[in-house]
Amino acid sequence: MRRSAAPSQLQGNPFKKPKFISPARSHPSPNEEVAKLNSDIKLFEVAANKNNFLQPQNDPRTCNFNLPTKECTKGINHGDSYREKYCLEASTKTTLNLHHTVHSAPKEITVSKGQEEKPDNLVKYFSVVWCKASKKKHKKWEGDAVLIVKGKSFTLKDLEGKDIGRGTVYKLKELEKIEEGQTMMIGGKEIEVMGIISPDDFNSGRCFQFGGGCSAVLSSSQAAKKCLSNPFKSVCKLSSKENKQNSFQNCKPRHDPYAPNSLVMLRPDKNHQWLFNKNCFPVVDVVIDPHLVYYLRPHQKEGIIFLYECVMGMRVNGRCGAILADEMGLGKTLQCISLIWTLQCQGPYGGKPVVKKTLIVTPGSLVNNWRKEFQKWLGIERIKIFTVDQDHKIEEFTKSPFYSVLIISYEMLLRSLDQIKSVKFDLLICDEGHRLKNSTIKTTTALISLSCEKRIILTGTPVQNDLQEFFTLIDFVNPGILGSLSAYRKIYEEPIIISRQPSASEEERELGEQRAAELTCLTGLFILRRTQEVINQYLPPKIENVVFCRPGALQIALYRKLLNSQAVRFCLQGLLENTSHLICIGALKKLCNHPCLLFSSIKEKESNSTWDESEERNLYEGLINVFPADYNPTMFTEEESGKLQVLSKLLAVIRELRPAEKVVLVSNYTRTLDILQEVCKRHGYAYTRLDGQTPISQRQKIVDGFNSKYSSDFIFLLSSKAGGVGLNLIGGSHLILYDIDWNPATDIQAMSRVWRDGQKHPVHIYRLLTTGTIEEKIYQRQISKQGLSGAVVDLSKTSDHIQFSVEELKNLFTLHESSHCVTHDLLDCECTGEHHTGDSLEKLPMSRNCQLGPHQQKSDSLKPLSMSQLKQWKHFPGDHLNLTDPFLERIRENVSFFFQNITNQTTAI
């Protein structure tokens, strides 16, 4: 009879475990087994030589599929349904460990206890698998059970202790000679005997799913609660000598793998066992704490499985690194916390915890956010975390065995590297890890020098846009996997870059594409990126507006004067130094924010002793005369800046229409924030502020204060570059980007602070741009192809890194005074700017540039828009008659044009 695997073979049968023999010994002939394993290892080598690091899988749960080279590139962006999809496309050759088990317990089986036969000397116990008696050829074992035999009578109990059969046999002999491997019909069921259970195991209840020392049989939720309230009791406690002796018998999953919705990790295959289970411990299911599973989103469950398989070395032979590059706000923190908590209490071999100490390195402003997230999901008792700050020195952690997780900022890590090296960390997590992209920078070298093998990088920005940086990140998590840097350059980087040149031949193009596909295939095994869409359904609507604000009269006059300056003219003739254009750009940007910023700048420079020789002289000459004679920058007015006027009205209307809602106000400049702060004061708006000067230790307090429903703060002033990365500002539901950055990633980072999990209100985002000015040009650059090439996703990149041709500079240094919206003029839109309701943007394929090839380009969502996508947004001039949005209605007077897009639209906004 051919049977499909029984649950015990799939998931582990606790009472089979005492009989477990490691793969190397389980075979009747050890030599044969070794020979087989060796051939497997050779297979790996061949695969590795072909740059294929996939492991063969013998686990029946494995989904097999071939990876067609071209399709491989998609693997890097696993969608929510990737397992399912690939499983359906099953074939038999190569295998990816894209499998996990989410069980639903059979409903009809209920928990019962105390029904055991009273054991006496004649009683024997067996672990069995069973199925209903049938004459079918292909039968399927239906479950594991315990067979209790007493004289001529028998009882069959399922793993929750419930009787599923009982009776007597006619011949005593039948029951007397039961042995392992035997199949027999009993009480209308066919059974196969898997092993003998000791009376001790039966009596203690250990042979049952939930049996504890006291043989209490709990329902799954009770069991989960029990584990949670005593996190260190169960598996972790089995370290005393006495307990060790029993540990083989005691090994069972910490949580019920069969409970409804349980999240069970992949069981290690033979090769993994061969490599990592030298002590031949029984294999135990690793089950995510049901308390956490309850909260996890589907993509987060997938993410945890992915991280688990990576760090356990199950995905790539012998490599334990992973990059979780989920877009911002997808809950990378929770996924890591779930992983840490799991590995700290469980392991596949004998249930022994895999990880004792974890090191989390994160930007300073997020140190306390991590602590908060640990507390949010696990409470304060389950896991002892230590955060390093001014009041908590690292020595406290190194000297105490009490803490299992250390959270430290990158800066502090450098300062205390020696102490950190003295601790053995089993897991290293680098949050916002894109900052490790350069292997020569100190932080990266410091982290590389740590001996920890299991390494995870978390980043919200895609990592494959710069191939050099890509190598560094990959090589950090899985050292050596791409070979040496020089080989990598030759094999991948050069052909890929050449293939992207417009002048590339067909042959070069094809080669580049294939290499890119291969590289993606290879690294896709341990890089996971999901896009914002996976959580859209949990988020409220997002109303995104690009608001083109008319410049004030003083702004226009000053703008004209600046463009006529000698400095700008020289720039356009290519006559000035490399950086001169940056000074001109800087001045124009200041002016757009508010003329008083420019005024202060000029005054500052003038008072400087080097003024006469300074480059600014050519730019600022005569400018001061354009300001009114008695101009006082501290007495600035709102009318002097188009954007400030709009902002002021916007704040007023939000206050009026949504008095309970709060606003995050973002600028990249501290001086601009000063002005915005002054506006808050003048209008009596309560505010709070976080910028580069805010001490790290204060930051989380400020964030928490603002997010609290009891806070009276109306406005959160945020310098996005200084500390916006990774922050959760869900207390605010309106976000105003007061100025624009060259790098769309900076703006996207800022915008993602409010539209994230936990947000209760519809989110309104306003991006303010001054009509016809450099701000529009920067925006166009962000959304046009040119803007995407290179500087897109790197937060450290600014205009300093962007090269401009004279032609581009000419365009930058032009003021379009008569246009309502130059950006719209460029869109090639049929509408006359009257009112255009584009298709919903969600329907359109989005693109984000990536050096790894065209196949990548249609997958992401939190990305800079392209021009054609913007065209699909609703757009209309400020004087349009039927503005349905009450907020826009109130600011229209100072606005020349709007673009609007709504995500997750519902009727109530």
Ligand SMILES: Nc1ncnc2c1ncn2[C@@H]1O[C@H](COP(=O)(O)OP(=O)(O)OP(=O)(O)O)[C@@H](O)[C@H]1O
């Ligand atoms: N399953 C969930 N249910 C409810 N809230 C969640 C869930 N997962 C995450 N969150 C919350 O969502 C917010 C964003 O999560 P998190 O900070 O981990 O995002 P992230 O992926 O690290 O984003 P970023 O790249 O911006 O740092 C947090 O407040 C977190 O507590």
Ligand SMILES: [Mg+2]
């Ligand atoms: Mg984060």
